[in-house]
Amino acid sequence: xxxxxxxxxxxxxxxxxxxxxxxxxxxxxxxxxxxxxxxxxxxxxxxxxxxxxxxxxxxxxxxxxxxxxxxxxxxxxxxxxxxxxxxxxxxxxxxxxxxxxxxxxxxxxxxxxxxxxxxxxxxxxxxxxxxxxxxxxxxxxxxxxxxxxxxxxxxxxxxxxxxxxxxxxxxxxxxxxxxxxxxxxxxxxxxxxxxxxxxxxxxxxxxxxxxxxxxxxxxxxxxxxxxxxxxxxxxxxxxxxxxxxxxxxxxxxxxxxxxxxxxxxx
Amino acid sequence: xxxxxxxxxxxxxxxxxxxxxxxxxxxxxxxxxxxxxxxxxxxxxxxxxxxxxxxxxxxxxxxxxxxxxxxxxxxxxxxxxxxxxxxxxxxxxxxxxxxxxxxxxxxxxxxxxxxxxxxxxxxxxxxxxxxxxxxxxxxxxxxxxxxxxxxxxxxxxxxxxxxxxxxxxxxxxxxxxxxxxxxxxxxxxxxxxxxxxxxxxxxxxxxxxxxxxxxxxxxxxxxxxxxxxxxxxxxxxxxxxxxxxxxxxxxxxxxxxxxxxxxxxx
Amino acid sequence: xxxxxxxxxxxxxxxxxxxxxxxxxxxxxxxxxxxxxxxxxxxxxxxxxxxxxxxxxxxxxxxxxxxxxxxxxxxxxxxxxxxxxxxxxxxxxxxxxxxxxxxxxxxxxxxxxxxxxxxxxxxxxxxxxxxxxxxxxxxxxxxxxxxxxxxxxxxxxxxxxxxxxxxxxxxxxxxxxxxxxxxxxxxxxxxxxxxxxxxxxxxxxxxxxxxxxxxxxxxxxxxxxxxxxxxxxxxxxxxxxxxxxxxxxxxxxxxxxxxxxxxxxx
Numbered sequence: 001x002x003x004x005x006x007x008x009x010x011x012x013x014x015x016x017x018x019x020x021x022x023x024x025x026x027x028x029x030x031x032x033x034x035x036x037x038x039x040x041x042x043x044x045x046x047x048x049x050x051x052x053x054x055x056x057x058x059x060x061x062x063x064x065x066x067x068x069x070x071x072x073x074x075x076x077x078x079x080x081x082x083x084x085x086x087x088x089x090x091x092x093x094x095x096x097x098x099x100x101x102x103x104x105x106x107x108x109x110x111x112x113x114x115x116x117x118x119x120x121x122x123x124x125x126x127x128x129x130x131x132x133x134x135x136x137x138x139x140x141x142x143x144x145x146x147x148x149x150x151x152x153x154x155x156x157x158x159x160x161x162x163x164x165x166x167x168x169x170x171x172x173x174x175x176x177x178x179x180x181x182x183x184x185x186x187x188x189x190x191x192x193x194x195x196x197x198x199x200x201x202x203x204x205x206x207x208x209x210x211x212x213x214x215x216x217x218x219x220x221x222x223x224x225x226x227x228x229x230x231x232x233x234x235x236x237x238x239x240x241x242x243x244x245x246x247x248x249x250x251x252x253x254x255x256x257x258x259x260x261x262x263x264x265x266x
Numbered sequence: 267x268x269x270x271x272x273x274x275x276x277x278x279x280x281x282x283x284x285x286x287x288x289x290x291x292x293x294x295x296x297x298x299x300x301x302x303x304x305x306x307x308x309x310x311x312x313x314x315x316x317x318x319x320x321x322x323x324x325x326x327x328x329x330x331x332x333x334x335x336x337x338x339x340x341x342x343x344x345x346x347x348x349x350x351x352x353x354x355x356x357x358x359x360x361x362x363x364x365x366x367x368x369x370x371x372x373x374x375x376x377x378x379x380x381x382x383x384x385x386x387x388x389x390x391x392x393x394x395x396x397x398x399x400x401x402x403x404x405x406x407x408x409x410x411x412x413x414x415x416x417x418x419x420x421x422x423x424x425x426x427x428x429x430x431x432x433x434x435x436x437x438x439x440x441x442x443x444x445x446x447x448x449x450x451x452x453x454x455x456x457x458x459x460x461x462x463x464x465x466x467x468x469x470x471x472x473x474x475x476x477x478x479x480x481x482x483x484x485x486x487x488x489x490x491x492x493x494x495x496x497x498x499x500x501x502x503x504x505x506x507x508x509x510x511x512x513x514x515x516x517x518x519x520x521x522x523x524x525x526x527x528x529x530x531x532x
Numbered sequence: 533x534x535x536x537x538x539x540x541x542x543x544x545x546x547x548x549x550x551x552x553x554x555x556x557x558x559x560x561x562x563x564x565x566x567x568x569x570x571x572x573x574x575x576x577x578x579x580x581x582x583x584x585x586x587x588x589x590x591x592x593x594x595x596x597x598x599x600x601x602x603x604x605x606x607x608x609x610x611x612x613x614x615x616x617x618x619x620x621x622x623x624x625x626x627x628x629x630x631x632x633x634x635x636x637x638x639x640x641x642x643x644x645x646x647x648x649x650x651x652x653x654x655x656x657x658x659x660x661x662x663x664x665x666x667x668x669x670x671x672x673x674x675x676x677x678x679x680x681x682x683x684x685x686x687x688x689x690x691x692x693x694x695x696x697x698x699x700x701x702x703x704x705x706x707x708x709x710x711x712x713x714x715x716x717x718x719x720x721x722x723x724x725x726x727x728x729x730x731x732x733x734x735x736x737x738x739x740x741x742x743x744x745x746x747x748x749x750x751x752x753x754x755x756x757x758x759x760x761x762x763x764x765x766x767x768x769x770x771x772x773x774x775x776x777x778x779x780x781x782x783x784x785x786x787x788x789x790x791x792x793x794x795x796x797x798x
Contacts, residue, residue, distance in 0.1 A: 001287065003280070009718025010564035011582050012764075014535070017561055018585030021533065028561075029283055029294075032276035037719065038774050050277050053284030053396065065774055068749025125749045127764030130585065186275025187303065217334025217391045232278075232393030242304050242331055267553065269546070295549055295560075298542035316543050319550030319662065452541025453569065483600030483657045498544075498659030508570050508597060 001057040002141055005031035005047060006129060007038060008062065015127075016060070016134040023138035026058070038065040040090045042253055044163055045182045045191075047094035049233045056080035060137040063090050068125035073136055074160050077105040077148055084137040086128070089163025105148070106157050113153035114139040168194040177259045181251050182235070188244025189237050190251045194259055196230030206260040207238055207249065218242070228259075267323040268407055271297035271313060272395060273304060274328065281393075282326070282400040289404035292324070304331040306356045308519055310429055311448045311457075313360035315499045322346035326403040329356050334391035339402055340426050343371040343414055350403040352394070355429025371414070372423050379419035380405040434460040443525045447517050448501070454510025455503050456517045460525055462496030472526040473504055473515065484508070494525075533589040534673055537563035537579060538661060539570060540594065547659075548592070548666040555670035558590070570597040572622045574785055576695055577714045577723075579626035581765045588612035592669040595622050600657035605668055606692050609637040609680055616669040618660070621695025637680070638692050645685035646671040700726040709791045713783050714767070720776025721769050724789045728762030738792040739770055739781065750774070760791075 002020060006013055013033050020028060031050060035043040043063040051059055056079075064071075064086040074087035078098035083091040087108075095104055111123075114135045123131035136153075143151050168179030179194040199205070204213045205228055213220075215227040218241040226248050231237035236259065239245040246252065268286060272279055279299050286294060297316060301309045309329040317325055322345075330337075330352040340353035344364035349357040353374075361370055377389075380401045389397035402419075409417050434445030445460040465471070470479045471494055479486075481493040484507040492514050497503035502525065505511040512518065534552060538545055545565050552560060563582060567575045575595040583591055588611075596603075596618040606619035610630035615623040619640075627636055643655075646667045655663035668685075675683050700711030711726040731737070736745045737760055745752075747759040750773040758780050763769035768791065771777040778784065 005277070010566055011537070011578050012717070014537075014561070014563040015582045015585045018582065018587070021559075021561070022585070022587050027287075029280070029287070031280040034276055046277050050281045050284065053281045053288070055284070055288050066751055069751045124762070124764040124766075126761065126769075130764065185278070219332055219335045229392065230390070232390040232396065234390075237392075271543070293553075295546070295553070297546040300542055312543050316547045316550065319547045319554070321550070321554050451544070485598055485601045495658065496656070498656040498662065500656075503658075 001029060001055065002026045002137055003029045003031050003051070003054060003057055003059045004033075005035065005043065005059070006033045006062040007035040007043065008033050008129065012127065012129065015130045016062075019130055019134040020060075020138050023135065024141050026141050029054075029057075031059075035063055036253065038063065039253070040065070040088055040163065041165065042183055044090050044093040045165055047090070048097045048165070051081070051094045052097055054081075057082075058137050058141045059083045059094070060133060061085035061090055061094075062129040062133050064088065064128060067128050072160075073109045073111055073128075073132055075107040075109055075136065075140055075148070075154060076160075077107075078102070082140050082148065084140060085133055087160050089161045092160075092163045093165050106160050107148060107154040108157045109136050109139075110153040110155070111136070166193060168192065170194065170198060174198060175261055177236075177261075179236075179257045179259070181253050181255045181257060184246045184251075184253055187239075188246045189231065189239045190245040190249055190257075191231055191233060192236045192238065192257050192259075194236040194257065196234050196236055198236055198259060198261065199228060199230055202261050204262060208251075208258055210249075212238070267295060267321065268292045268403055269295045269297050269317070269320060269323055269325045270299075271301065271309065271325070272299050272328040273301040273309065274299050274395065278393065278395065281396045282328075285396055285400040286326075286404050289401065290407050292404075292407050295320075295323075297325075301329055302519065304329065305519070306331070306354055306429065307431065308449050310356050310359040311431055313356070314363045314431070317347070317360045318363055320347075323348075324403050324407045325349045325360070326399060327351035327356055327360075328395040328399050330354065330394060333394050338426075339375045339377055339394075339398055341373040341375055341402065341406055341414070341420060342426075343373075344368070348406050348414065350406060351399055353426050355427045358426075358429045359431050372426050373414060373420040374423045375402050375405075376419040376421070377402070432459060434458065436460065436464060440464060441527055443502075443527075445502075445523045445525070447519050447521045447523060450512045450517075450519055453505075454512045455497065455505045456511040456515055456523075457497055457499060458502045458504065458523045458525075460502040460523065462500050462502055464502055464525060464527065465494060465496055468527050470528060474517075474524055476515075478504070533561060533587065534558045534669055535561045535563050535583070535586060535589055535591045536565075537567065537575065537591070538565050538594040539567040539575065540565050540661065544659065544661065547662045548594075551662055551666040552592075552670050555667065556673050558670075558673055561586075561589075563591075567595055568785065570595065571785070572597070572620055572695065573697065574715055576622050576625040577697055579622070580629045580697070583613070583626045584629055586613075589614075590669050590673045591615045591626070592665060593617035593622055593626075594661040594665050596620065596660060599660050604692075605641045605643055605660075605664055607639040607641055607668065607672055607680070607686060608692075609639075610634070614672050614680065616672060617665055619692050621693045624692075624695045625697050638689050639680060639686040640689045641668050641671075642685040642687070643668070698725060700724065702726065702730060706730060707793055709768075709793075711768075711789050711791070713785050713787045713789060716778045716783075716785055719771075720778045721763065721771045722777040722781055722783045722789075723763055723765060724768045724770065724791075726768040726789065726791055728766050728768055730768055730791060730793065731760060731762055734793050736794060740783075740790055742781075744770070
């Protein structure tokens with residue numbers, strides 16, 4: 001199984017699928033092709049949250065603002081999963097989550113040994129998803145995850161671009177949390193990095209200066225009303241029941257969020 | 267085969283696919299993930315029109331404004347098809363169409379027996395597509411459709427939320443039809459619930475007070491011109507050749523449509 | 533393997549997949565369903581660029597402004613590939629590219645022999661993707677590509693609608709190229725039909741009167757800056773690093789592009 005995630009829209013991912021299907025008969029599963037453009041951090045967040053639901057697979061990821069530069073190709077083995085993509089940090093947060101307590105293994109790859117077969121000319125400088133990463137994913141896919149080192153084109157490395165998603169700072173008495181908007185989902189829900197525990201025992205909080213009710217479900221408030229809830233990722237989300245939280249709270253990816261809690265009511 | 271239909275956009279459906287692929291090796295087919303948000307009726311319409319083209323399959327449907335409330339999970343057996351989703355009516359119109367003259371069988375499901383494996387924490391209150399419905403679909407998928415009752419987690423029921431899509435009222439002399447806009451498709455075609463027969467033998471009609479030519483094909487009028495035609499669902503559609511009918515007629519899903527016919531010309 | 537490309541959005545392609553899966557167990561791969569609406573030329577361009585990356589397959593294409601008219605169904609055999617769709621030219625540029633030096637074979641098809649099984653009424657006048665082209669693709673898919681003539685519904689023809697994508701006129705001293713915008717991709721990159729060679733040995737050029745730097749990669753200019761580069765199709769593209777070239781250059785599909793080169797610096 002090879003999953004594919006990009007910020008490409010269409011039809012570029014189809015060319016990548018063609019390349020993969022020339023070389024493997026793997027099942028292909030789309031994760032998303034509309035990640036925010038060239039936003040390495042947003043893609044890393046979504047992949048960290050979604051990929052753990054998959055069985056062992058090769059995960060091909062292309063969000064790559066540095067395409068065509070000397071930015072390397074990276075292969076990460078995380079427990080029974082393998083991730084392939086640009087060495088710009090995007091693979092690291094999902095790989096850490098997938099690895100759990102096991103050690104992450106990193107490999108560089110000899111691009112010329114796996115890449116584009118020249119069918120339509122030399123590898124491009126603008127579409128490494130098709131010309132470099134898809135061939136690389138096909139090359140590692142056929143291999144047992146236990147023996148990645150047997151892939152001639154791979155070479156173990158300890159040097160790669162790291163990326164850590166920001167953590168929220170929660171005061172020790174849990175009266176206040178200073179966090180960030182990690183992502184806005186397609187419903188407009190504002191996903192923060194404040195752990196969901198912050199809402200425990202609270203019926204309301206102050207988010208960036210405004211009082212907001214806390215609810216266990218969207219339907220705990222009336223339609224069109226704002227709420228704070230624990231989202232499906234385990235973090236505090238700022239949402240609107242059947243509406244857009246990003247519009248209602250005026251928040252976008254990367255913005256700061258200050259949550260202040262009333263005293264616990266427990 | 268498991269089909270998947272949601273109003274989720276991306277990448278949430280990918281998490282559902284991961285859950286399914288952890289538990290089955292079924293072929294997965296996307297129906298749509300951009301149904302109008304939380305619009306149970308629109309989803310029910312589209313599924314009623316699209317699912318009958320599929321061979322026997324499990325159909326996983328999540329359009330679920332009541333996620334996290336005590337709204338139940340419903341499993342409907344309709345002839346050789348099985349539908350799984352929230353008990354809010356969305357499954358009923360497609361299931362009735364699929365069942366044809368056979369009897370619909372309904373089951374409740376013990377969510378704890380099939381649900382989320384705890385891999386990433388307890389089931390969420392906001393993403394039952396991943397944590398409840400996908401596991402439920404995987405549980406019924408492996409089973410022969412003749413023996414759903416052998417699935418331990420299922421219990422036959424006769425009580426579920428019904429939903430009937432509105433019908434148009436056509437006067438007995440067929441001079442007038444009062445109907446509703448069931449859906450707008452991605453081309454902007456306005457799909458009504460007035461049976462296509464209403465156009466038979468007519469070269470024009472009056473739609474909400476305006477005279478519109480009747481055509482058998484889009485190309486029967488010039489580009490940019492409005493027409494009424496029999497759409498691919500068998501209903502009267504109000505369209506524009508190579509343009510958007512919803513804009514031209516000022517109509518949206520749920521709006522009333524009054525069609526008045528000239529005398530038959532046959 | 534059957535690839536599917538349309539301008540349908542959702543959920544109409546799902547109905548086509550249902551029809552295909554009733555009749556074959558082929559692997560289905562989406563190429564795109566958001567091609568510019570009813571734009572035969574744009575679809576032909578993208579398919580010409582993307583389909584050559586696929587292994588031998590049946591390619592089902594529906595961009596069909598003439599749906600329901602007496603426009604025929606066309607089947608083209610191009611080397612080991614077979615293309616199925618409306619006879620309006622859309623299949624021809626990709627088929628020529630796939631055929632390479634081999635000869636293109638064209639067939640008409642008896643629509644009644646392969647079409648819609650009447651499950652939900654007669655074939656529609658507005659959705660031939662579901663009622664005619666998908667059944668036709670399923671009919672040819674099962675067949676060896678060497679023996680298309682054995683498909684009873686097919687009849688060899690030499691008469692079909694041709695389509696040639698426009699070529700750029702490059703002056704013999706390569707000081708000037710007069711071309712066209714073939715497509716805008718989802719990033720906003722402006723894909724012209726001027727061969728990439730035009731940029732060789734140049735560090736800047738004049739595009740429609742404005743001086744633009746030439747770069748080998750997007751990252752060769754600072755973020756938000758315009759550049760001309762050789763895109764992944766081998767043509768000159770007018771782009772913005774991490775921005776939209778179409779907006780910055782004020783260009784859309786079909787527009788004229790005049791490129792004037794400084795003297796070669798080699």
